[in-house]
Amino acid sequence: MEVIVNKKKRRKEQRENKNNNKLRGSSSTPRTRSQLSPEWTTKEALILVNEIAAVEKDCLKALSTYQKWKIIVDNCVVLDVARNLNQCRTKWNSLLNEYNLIKDWDKESESRSDLYWSLESERRKEFGLPENFNEELFRAIDDYMWCHKEHPDTDPDPDPDTDPEKPDLLHAITNLGMLHPQFSVQ
Numbered sequence: 001m002e003v004i005v006n007k008k009k010r011r012k013e014q015r016e017n018k019n020n021n022k023l024r025g026s027s028s029t030p031r032t033r034s035q036l037s038p039e040w041t042t043k044e045a046l047i048l049v050n051e052i053a054a055v056e057k058d059c060l061k062a063l064s065t066y067q068k069w070k071i072i073v074d075n076c077v078v079l080d081v082a083r084n085l086n087q088c089r090t091k092w093n094s095l096l097n098e099y100n101l102i103k104d105w106d107k108e109s110e111s112r113s114d115l116y117w118s119l120e121s122e123r124r125k126e127f128g129l130p131e132n133f134n135e136e137l138f139r140a141i142d143d144y145m146w147c148h149k150e151h152p153d154t155d156p157d158p159d160p161d162t163d164p165e166k167p168d169l170l171h172a173i174t175n176l177g178m179l180h181p182q183f184s185v186q
Contacts, residue, residue, distance in 0.1 A: 053144045098130040
């Protein structure tokens with residue numbers, strides 16, 4: 001058990017060092033509170049995740065990323081989540097980051113008592129995990145990720161013109177006409 005804890009503490013330190021390096025490389029211009037967005041409620045975050053899932057499902061390849069995000073933001077505003085496109089994308093990226101931390105942690109856990117949902121808030125903080133990630137929100141993101149893996153945004157099939165294993169459609173239609181004269185072109 002001690003080896004697992006030490007291993008996880010090292011990973012936490014590595015993540016913290018990585019985050020500190022990112023912060024040092026960013027602009028040092030101070031921001032006022034008015035430039036920062038207010039905290040997201042769990043309800044708002046759930047609406048965002050559900051809208052992302054719905055738009056991805058409905059518009060899988062038909063729209064550009066910008067167009068999809070524009071629709072997501074417009075839908076969120078209608079549902080009383082008054083955020084702009086950058087705020088929604090930033091929140092989504094943050095949610096995905098926290099989701100992935102939890103998923104990775106649970107994959108590496110060797111016992112049920114080490115799983116994220118079994119840890120107290122202080123232990124989560126100690127290991128560099130999100131302290132209070134909402135379980136319903138986690139399940140919503142998990143459902144989205146599962147569906148997204150089943151239907152990726154890119155077409156996995158190769159171009160039929162370059163795939164020698166796929167029969168030519170015209171050739172198949174011609175063969176069908178030869179086998180069944182009622183289908184042949186007159």
